[in-house]
Amino acid sequence: xxxxxxxxxxxxxxxxxxxxxxxxxxxxxxxxxxxxxxxxxxxxxxxxxxxxxxxxxxxxxxxxxxxxxxxxxxxxxxxxxxxxxxxxxxxxxxxxxxxxxxxxxxxxxxxxxxxxxxxxxxxxxxxxxxxxxxxxxxxxxxxxxxxxxxxxxxxxxxxxxxxxxxxxxxxxxxxxxxxxxxxxxxxxxxxxxxxxxxxxxxxxxxxxxxxxxxxxxxxxxxxxxxxxxxxxxxxxxxxxxxxxxxxxxxxxxxxxxxxxxxxxxxxxxxxxxxxxxxxxxxxxxxxxxxxxxxxxxxxxxxxxxxxxxxxxxxxxxxxxxxxxxxxxxxxxxxxxxxxxxxxxxxxxxxxxxxxxxxxxxxxxxxxxxxxxxxxxxxxxxxxxxxxxx
Numbered sequence: 001x002x003x004x005x006x007x008x009x010x011x012x013x014x015x016x017x018x019x020x021x022x023x024x025x026x027x028x029x030x031x032x033x034x035x036x037x038x039x040x041x042x043x044x045x046x047x048x049x050x051x052x053x054x055x056x057x058x059x060x061x062x063x064x065x066x067x068x069x070x071x072x073x074x075x076x077x078x079x080x081x082x083x084x085x086x087x088x089x090x091x092x093x094x095x096x097x098x099x100x101x102x103x104x105x106x107x108x109x110x111x112x113x114x115x116x117x118x119x120x121x122x123x124x125x126x127x128x129x130x131x132x133x134x135x136x137x138x139x140x141x142x143x144x145x146x147x148x149x150x151x152x153x154x155x156x157x158x159x160x161x162x163x164x165x166x167x168x169x170x171x172x173x174x175x176x177x178x179x180x181x182x183x184x185x186x187x188x189x190x191x192x193x194x195x196x197x198x199x200x201x202x203x204x205x206x207x208x209x210x211x212x213x214x215x216x217x218x219x220x221x222x223x224x225x226x227x228x229x230x231x232x233x234x235x236x237x238x239x240x241x242x243x244x245x246x247x248x249x250x251x252x253x254x255x256x257x258x259x260x261x262x263x264x265x266x267x268x269x270x271x272x273x274x275x276x277x278x279x280x281x282x283x284x285x286x287x288x289x290x291x292x293x294x295x296x297x298x299x300x301x302x303x304x305x306x307x308x309x310x311x312x313x314x315x316x317x318x319x320x321x322x323x324x325x326x327x328x329x330x331x332x333x334x335x336x337x338x339x340x341x342x343x344x345x346x347x348x349x350x351x352x353x354x355x356x357x358x359x360x361x362x363x364x365x366x367x368x369x370x371x372x373x374x375x376x377x378x379x380x381x382x383x384x385x386x387x388x389x
Contacts, residue, residue: 015113022118025354041096048099055102059367072308090304093352101360108170115163153186153194154347161340162358179205193346200339278303297344301351316363323366
C-alpha cells in the first residue's frame with residue numbers, strides 16, 4: 001500500500017471552513033459556554049447561506065425522511081416548550097446542525113479532509129497537554145475545568161468515527177494510524193466506555209486497512225496481525241490486567257450503578273403523555289446529583305424533544321444498509337455507527353448537541369456515490385501499442 005496525499009483537498013477554502021466548524025463544535029461542547037454554542041449555531045447557518053446552492057443532491061428517500069423527522073418533532077414542540085422552555089433552543093440546534101451537514105456532505109472528499117484536520121487538531125491538543133502534565137494521576141481530569149476525562153475522550157472518539165466513515169466513503173481508505181492514537185488517548189483517559197469504543201474503532205480500522213490489497217494478501221496480513229496480537233496479549237496478560245485494574249475503570253467491571261439508577265428512575269416516569277413528550281428531570285437523581293446531566297444521549301433527546309425525535313434519529317444508523325455500497329463497506333459503517341451509538345448511551349454527546357452536525361453528515365454521505373469500491377480496484381496496465389512496420 002502506498003500512502004498518497006492529495007493536498008488539493010486540504011487547500012480549499014471550504015475545507016478550512018468545515019474544519020473550523022468541527023473545531024468550534026468540539027470547543028463549544030468542551031468549554032460548556034452557552035454563548036459559544038450560539039456562535040456555533042450562527043456559524044452553521046452562515047455556512048448554509050454561503051453554500052446553499054446545489055444542495056439538491058439529496059435522494060428523494062433521504063429528503064422525505066428528514067422532512068418527516070423535522071415535521072414530527074416540530075408538531076409536538078409547542079407542548080415541549082411549555083414543559084421545558086429550552087426545548088426551543090435545542091430544536092434550533094437540530095436545524096443548525098442539519099444545515100451545516102447539508103453543506104458538509106455535498107463535497108465528500110472536502111469533508112473527509114476537514115474531518116482529518118479537526119481530528120489531528122484535537123488529538124494534538126490532548127497529546128500536547130499530556131506531554132506537559134505527564135501520565136500519572138489521571139491527567140485528563142484536570143485538562144478542562146468542568147469537563148471530565150470521559151468527556152474529552154468521548155469527543156475524540158466522535159471525531160475519529162466521523163473521520164473513519166468520511167474517509168472510507170470518500171477515498172476508500174481506513175484510518176488505522178489515527179485510530180491507534182485515539183485508542184491510546186482513551187486508555188490514558190481511563191474511562192470504560194471510551195476504552196471499549198477506542199478498542200473497537202482500532203480493530204475495525206485494522207481489519208479494513210488491507211482491503212486495497214489482493215484478497216489473499218489481505219487475508220494473510222490480517223491473520224498474521226491477529227495471531228501476533230493474540231500472542232502478545234497472552235504473553236503480557238498479567239501486565240495488561242494489572243494496568244487495567246489499577247489505572248482504568250475497567251477494574252470496577254462494566255456495570256455502572258449511578259448510570260443504571262438514572263436510567264431506571266427516568267424509565268419509571270414514562271407513562272401516558274410522558275412517553276410521547278418526554279419526562280421531567282425535576283427531583284430526580286439527574287436533577288439533584290448530576291446537575292441535569294443524564295449521562296445518556298437518548299434520555300437527553302427524549303426529555304427535550306420527545307419520542308418521535310429520538311426514534312427517528314436513532315434509526316438513521318440503518319442508512320448504510322440501503323446505500324449502493326458493498327457488503328463489507330456496509331459492515332464497516334454499521335460497526336462504526338454502532339460504536340458511536342453505544343458511546344452515546346453513557347455520555348450526552350448527541351441528540352441534540354453540536355456533535356449532531358457529524359451525525360447528520362454521516363447520514364447524508366451514504367446517499368452520495370462511494371469511492372471505496374474504486375480504491376480497491378487494481379491498477380490497470382496500459383494497453384500495448386500496436387507495432388507498425
